[in-house]
Amino acid sequence: MTLPRIAVDAMGGDEGVQTMVSGAALARRRHDKFKFLLVGDESRIKAALDAHPNMRGASEILHCEDVVGGDEKPTQALRRAKTTSMGLAVGAVKAGDAGAAVSAGNTGALMAMSKLALRTMPGIDRPALAALLPTLGDNDVIMLDLGANTECDARNLVQFAVMGAAYSRIVTxxxxxxxxxxxxGTEELKGTEELQQAASTLRAATGLSLSFDGFIEADKINRGTCDVVVTDGFSGxxxxxxxxxxxxFVTDLLRSAFTSSLRSKFGFLVSRPATELLRHHLDPNNHNGAVFLGLNGVVVKSHGSATAAGVANAVDVAARxxxxxxxxxxxxxxxxxxGTRLRTNGAEGEAA
Structure with missing residues (x-):
């Protein structure tokens, strides 16, 4: 199978072109069949590629000097979609020149450009932003929506559940x-009418590749008792x-406690293997790569402050x-x- 290449917005993010290219190079070691379209300033990308011979033959550069600002409004960014590195990366997915786009730039602008260029899949009303969060269990938990839709009806929540479960099957x-x-609360009668309707539909649905386990409270999200947590974007x-x-807070508290006295410093040396494991588990770079689910194409958002290892994880998500x-x-x-019927806002309609 010939895999579609991945478009990388090399200009997005706080750490610059070198970090984005280094991250893509790290990811290619895990996915050596993929090729890349690196979008950004050609001279800076070529300089970054000098340190990564494994990327030279696998990459094409699309020159672009215009960048979406971190504080730029989505409406402003949309007007420059055809001239910015972010817009051209997403545009490559729309044109079929890439199967996925990865950017560490402005989240609102990326969502707006992606929705306008790629549109939602048939049967999906709104795309959702999904991310992996660490848990005490064997697998990370997928949570969506994380901000793309501040208000959602029952139909949206059911669609998010389907998309999140499909993503989870790949990850877990x-x-x-x-x-x-x-x-x-976890009781069946708790929550808004939208939550009650969504729960009723998911309980009644047959043939879906998911197990609906009812409600979960926020303090249990990271316990490892479920694989997908579904909510509206405001709450998420x-x-x-x-x-x-x-x-x-936990990492800062530990750092403060272990440096408060000579005895504490000695205690830190003794417990260092455990604290390093904790630091690794809580490092956002190790869970980097949020996905806009529900679009006609794959778009992955990296943290703006991600390291090369964090960018590699975001590219890894796109590749998988x-x-x-x-x-x-x-x-x-x-x-x-x-075939499932769903009553939304007083009107009966199809759930998908």
Whole structure:
């Protein structure tokens, strides 16, 4: 099988072209059959490629000097989609010149460009932003939506569940990922009308490659008891930032505690293997790569501050989704859901 190449926005992100190219080079060691379209300033990309011989024959450069600013409004960025490195990377997916795009640039601009250029898949009303979060279990948990849609109805939540489960099957290898809806309690009567409707539809659906396990509270997201957590973008973004803040709090607290006295420093040396494992587990670079699910093409968002290792993980996500044909999996699952009836906002319609 000839794999489609991956377009990398080499100008996006805080760390510059060198980090983006180095990350792509690291990822290619794991996926050596992939080729790359590197979008950005040609002279800077060529200089970065000098340190990575494995990328030279596998890369084509699309020259572009214009960059989307980190604080630029999505509407402004859209007007320059055909001249910026981000817009050209996404445009390559639309034109069929690449199967996936990876960018560490402005999240709002990337979502806006991706939605306009690629459109949503048949049966999907809105794309969702999904990311992997660490857990105490054997596998990471996928959470969506993380900010693409501040308000969602039951139909959207059901579609997010289908997309998240398809993604989870690729990441975890589970044939029927455990899916839960984020709620203020686990009791069946808790939550909004939208959550109740979505839960009812998922319980009644047959033939889907997922196991719906009801509701989950925010403090259980990282326990490893489920594979996919589904929520609206407003709640999901708040939950994600709370989790990231708690992780930083724990690491900063440990750092402060271990440097407070001579005895504490000695204790740090004794417990260093455990603290290093904790640091590795909580490092966002090791879970980098959020995906815009539901589009006619794969788009992956890297943290703006990601290291080369973090960028490599984002590119790795794009490669795995292409290798495992994510969009085809979602299409097949939506077909299974097609016969389920769903009442939304007082009107009865198809769930997919």
């Amino acid at each position: 290898g589970r044939e029927e990922p455990r899916v839960r809806l984020l709620n203020i 973004n708040i939950a994600l930032k709370a989790i990231e803040g708690a992780a930083r 989704l292409l290798e495992n044909e994510l969009t085809q999996r979602i299409t097949a699952d939506l077909a299974e859901l097609g």
